[in-house]
Amino acid sequence: MKSYLPFILLLVFTSCQELIDAPVPDLRWDAFDSPNAKPLTATERKALEGVYSIAIADDNFGKEAALKWTYVASEKDTAYYLSFFCSEDVRYFICQGKRTDSVILLNGYWRNVENTKTGKVHFTISAADLSGGNSSAAEQRLSLQIRGTFGVKDDEPEKKISFSYLRPLNTKIPYYLIAHRGGGRNNDLLPASENSVEMISLAAQLGANGIEIDIQVTKDGVPVLFHDARVNDRLTTKTGIQGAIDSYTFAELEKEVKLKRGGKIPTLKEALDTILTRTPLEFVWIDCKYKEAIPIIRTLQKEYLEKAKSRGRKLEIVIGIPDEDVMAAFMKLPDYKNIPSLCELDTVKAQQVNANIWAPSWVKGHQDEEVNAMHAKGKLAFVYTVDVPKKIKEFMYEAKFNGICTNRPTMAAYYYYARQ
Template sequence: MRSMVTIIALLVLLFLGSCVSELDPVMMPSINMSTIDGTVGLDVTATKQVIEGVYKVVSEESTTSRFDSIISVNLASNGEVNMYSTTGVTYFTMYGGTRSDSGVFVGRWRGVQGPSAGSITMIVRPDEGGIELAKGVAAAKDLTLRCQTRSGNGNGTQTLVLRRVAKLNEDLKDFQIIAHRGGGRNSERLGVSENGIAMMLLAPQLGATGIEIDVIGTKDGTPIVFHDPDFTSRTIKGSYIIGPVKNYTLEQIGHYVRLINGERIPTLEEALDSVIDRTELQMVWLDVKDAFIVDRILTIQKAANARSKTKGRDLKIYFGVPTTDIKRAFDASPENEGVDVLCELDAQTALDMGAEVWAPRFTDGLQQGLAESMIDAGIRVFVWTLDDAAFIEQFLSPRYKGKLLYTGILTNYPTLLASRFYTLKVKP
């Protein structure tokens, strides 16, 4: 009888899985890279101070208005120019460089809360900061970027003239924009899967400075990066494996399971290696789901810390403590010395553990007095999970001793948080 019930339950799960509707990923348009032929890539060290900043839209010609009147511009160490707009929760990624007295860039834009996407071309004229950009010297406050955007289907163009009005938010070096589940839980239409390596590599373009990843154990005790305790059609493709993750070995998972967009499920070691070698991310929050793999996670965390240092990376990896079960396993582990801890439990527990970060959920409110006492004790305060602009601004507002009270926010929309954070002190 019990076996019959099990079979029926599996059939129901398979049926429900077949009924799950999937939205196709938004197709990003091709871009004409010949536009930037003959340009010299930006010297990031020299030009970072020239081009980064907060820009206002001072002129606009369009068949439809898609973007904010305030846009932030960031320069990555690989020379990518990234811009963020709150309207449409839009990020732009551009490539290019300078000619003798001007700048030329091409790239794509994407609104992550819907299907909007398109291409962008940007120029910097000689008399509007192009000479300074080419020389890598500080430009005047009103550096001007002339952009033409086009929607993915080719219909609807928008010409924007952006003028720099301020530096980026000065709290940047102390603040973490933390992307949930490797880059954003609501990532189905980006064409990459939550907690997958491709998602982690995309996270910096979305505006993230750090990521949170979920760590769960296989039958043979290998920590893998996956959120749910069970394999279902929400997160995987595969007809032969369903049910609890802990019922399957790493070999079985590697052979039969793919994430929803076709990627392999990474091990924790693979994920951390990719972050260290292939991104500029400043932090990783390990959201530990299973107590039986705590020793192994701590060993991997220590090895990743050591490897990061040998490569000259200033990367923080936090062992997350979300439950009392994980805390007990951490306390009992012989590997618990010399690792950074992020505690989601009550403030006193974070103090008792000697945690580097206390991370309460946002539904507990601002808790300003308690947060201030934690900062006085040398503990940073993060908050999770904020996806609404009004709540984000609420937690970006309080300050203590001249700095932001909350110095890290976990979000499914790092682009939204980046656009609000970088432009915090500039009014439309």
């Protein structure tokens, strides 16, 4: 037995890291799944949006939460989600709503994205409270309370929590809340893979109104969403395929490769189609990791900007310029100064390509002077990639940027929508 001890320890030692995850709990709830429960009307949904105080909480969700509806559309119907962006601890809730004759039901889950804490939530709202009876709309909303329970993982929700309406959401000054990698990274343990169609569909529920996506190109010239230059264990399940992504055709990748947290590697075209037709997202930052992809990215950018325009849909798509190589390739495009772009290099280079947006790294600080200079030329300035909660607040409240790219969009959404 003594002889086998090292090997047993080896097994324990090397297998521990696979255990960490934060799966979405089982969301079955009899009352919510009952045939008597009907979808909420647009008026009922709208009435629930706002900033609420968290009146009772047996945990650390903070003092306030901003509640906002989003949707995911499909060919058959549209699913609506109410997100709660909490003021503390990077916590959020994502719920769906239904109503019975007397009560509104919200069913979903909560998560702290910085760790693995998650659980079910069940909320109820008196339908009379929401309809308001004889009181005015303003009076009715001020008395609105959302009461419910939350649990841990798949345990039935038992801890009480309630929300009291305070004020409407702030939307006075537009701000770009850009979720990194299509919504979040694999190591954030979200229920979708980074840079996947599923993650893009989730991004708005996480508070984003725009996304950043990473583009690589396959052997046969298809631009795909993939961050790393190589197929690897970080992004994909083990299928035997390893190596540079441009050594495989898209058909090979589609057939053989599964993304680590579900889904397939999407083409840029699929991603843009999803954004346009299924989500309320209004901004796309295409981060080009492969300079040869610039011409095909431009073709798709043009195609989807035209499609958005023809549908009356507000959608900006910018080509990201992260380095000098991509900048050189970008400047070879005809009429490049009129192509919507975002430049991560210095302000001189941003002006050289006539970038609509200048986007420096957060470690460089507020850079008020440079931001003001861009504003003076009618350009925007974003900061990337800010994940420390107190820094998100600082950059959003104290700096002069017009947008923020983050892996913590729920936190940025709280700071934006709750701002007074």
